[in-house]
Amino acid sequence: MIRxxxxxxINLVTVALGLLIASWLIPGVTLQPAGFTVAVLVFALAQGILGPFVFNVARQYASPILGGIGxxxxxxxxxxxxFFDGGLQIRGVxxxxxGTLIVWIVTALGGWILGAIFLKKRSEQRKA
Structure with a gap:
């Protein structure tokens, strides 16, 4: 449960960082402070639900794109x-x-790095 x-x-933190970095670096990506929390929660929930679904569809119908599931x-x-007003707006191709690339890179690298740090600490605490 703790894991x-x-x-x-970790997922929520990396999503928040990814969205913030994308909004700072990319013209056309706007993140409103009032809707920041909603944008982070909706994004994280959508990604968590869609990940397995998109993977299964791609595996069944388009296996060459499995590497691009993220x-x-x-x-x-x-x-x-x-879609949620007052949060995230993206304009332009x-x-x-x-935005997709930056958020994906930040969430992937952040997940690996923070996961390794915190889960390693947790594992060490269990052994002690």
């Missing part, structure tokens, strides 16, 4: 999160492409 909670917290789910989750 699941740590994964959920990018596809990130793009779809950004699309869903952008280049903003969609670059």
């Amino acid at each position: 699941f909670l740590l994964h959920a917290i 990018l596809v789910t990130t793009l779809i989750a950004l699309f869903i999160a952008s 280049s903003a969609w492409v670059l």
Whole structure:
């Protein structure tokens, strides 16, 4: 249970960082402070739900794109999160492409790095 909670917290933190970095670096990606929390929660929930679904569909119908599942789910989750007013807005094709790449990179690297740090500490605490 604690491991699941740590994964959920790490996911929320990396999503928040990814969205913030994308909004700072990419013209056309706007993140409103009033809707920041909603955008993060909707994105994380959409990505969590869509990941296995997109993987199964791709595995069944388009196995060559299995390596890009993270990018596809990130793009779809950004699309869903952008529907909620007062949070995330993305305008322009280049903003969609670059925003997807940046959020995907930050969430993937952040998940691996933070996961390794916190789960390693947790494992060491269990052994002690």
